[in-house]
Amino acid sequence: MTEQFGGPPREQTIADIGEFGVIEAIRAIAPSARNGDDAAVLTQTTPNARFVASTDMLVEGRHFRLDWSTPQQIGAKAAIQNFADIESMGARPTAILFGISAPLSTPVRVVTGIAEGLWGQGKQCPAELVGGDVVSGDSLVISITAMGELGGLSRPLLRSGAKPGDTLIASGRIGYSAAGLALLERFGSPGAVPEQFAPLVAAHCTPEFEYRRGSTARAAGARSLTDNSDGFVVDIGAIAKSSGVTVEVDGDAIAPDELMCAAADHLGADPWDWVLTGGEDHTLLGSIPGEPPTGFRRIGQVVRSKFDAVLIDGEAPAHDSGWVSF
CATH class of the missing domain: 3.30.1330.10 (PurM-like, N-terminal domain)
Structure with missing residues (x-):
């Protein structure tokens, strides 16, 4: 002062x-x-x-x-x-x-x-x-x-690496940040949001992120990876489009949990909108042949070698928009 x-x-x-x-x-x-100098000198480790x-x-x-x-x-x-x-x-x-x-x-x-x-x-x-x-x-x-x-000689995990038959994988929550944003927009400040929804507000203000999951997925043989920053359908769709494949997501694997559903009831909102379009959770999404690596869970499958859709339980998503900068 x-x-x-x-x-x-x-x-x-x-x-x-x-x-x-x-x-x-x-x-x-x-x-x-x-x-402290004109530029930092970084060494490879x-x-x-x-x-x-x-x-x-x-x-x-x-x-x-x-x-x-x-x-x-x-x-x-x-x-x-x-x-x-x-x-x-x-x-x-x-x-x-x-x-x-x-x-x-x-x-x-x-x-x-x-x-x-x-x-x-x-x-x-x-x-x-x-x-x-x-x-x-x-x-x-x-x-x-x-x-x-x-590190090493293995290729980077690009969005373009998914293949038919791959398992779709995720590490982290989906939809929490968007739910927290909706609560803040309705109530105006973190202190005004009902206490039971504090974890959703916290997830928007500072998303949870588990470090070293990316290198774990790469070491386990994952073929593609991205993070959920712009919206789930947009980001999993970016893998599908870049790889030239169609992906089918298991709805139960990404369904909003009880806390999100309670918040949606409180606001008169659809929690699936938060899951499918919200973004900013920075959950890692990708594909791998075989079982999910440590820290990841199965959320679906790459179903065919032609990009024409992102499917949820075989149907088009109920919501498919996402964040756009302009």
Whole structure:
């Protein structure tokens, strides 16, 4: 806090400490010996490793809201959506870059909180925050670049690898984030949402993600993998279209659970809409010949070598839209 004559202390902003002060505050939250020079130098840690990279931008009011999520939750969510892209290639995350544009009135705690959320997820991989950039702007915008390694000689897990007869697999919940968003939109704030639905709100603010599942699937012989970011039908459909196959999902394997159904009853909504179109769970989805690997479950099968549909129990999905950026 900054002392203010004749009134209460004023919260310190990024204008108060300047660009280099903001950078030092971020580095204090997420220390790394590789962060601080013109660029970070990363070494490969496994034989025959290949470099994997992914990037995303998050805009306040469109991708996150500070009245719904803490800065730490926003940082964690930003890390997860990028690390999930690395994992879905069968790789492991190794580093992250953090760029931020913010109004000069932004409290320092918002920036350091986002860095804290990034750092907390990075420690689970492990992946250090190794650099980035800070600039002033009219709105709060976050840019994240995640980097990883694909070790060994086996191919990456592309969307185009599914084959007829493969088992469809998933690791993680489907529809929780969308249910949490619907609750926040109805009640206006996390504190106003009935307590029984807190896990759904938490899943929207910071999705659950189990690290090392991507490399586990690759080691077990998976042929394709992606993450549920834009909507289940959209994302499983991306595998089907890229692979030139038709997939049939077992409805019971992805059905909304009791908590989601209770929330849907409370809101007068259809929980299947959340499951099929919601996205942002970052559940790993893919295909493998044979049984699901550890941490995955069977959700269906690749049924034929022609792309003409994504089927749920042999029928067209009741909902098939998803997130679009424009």
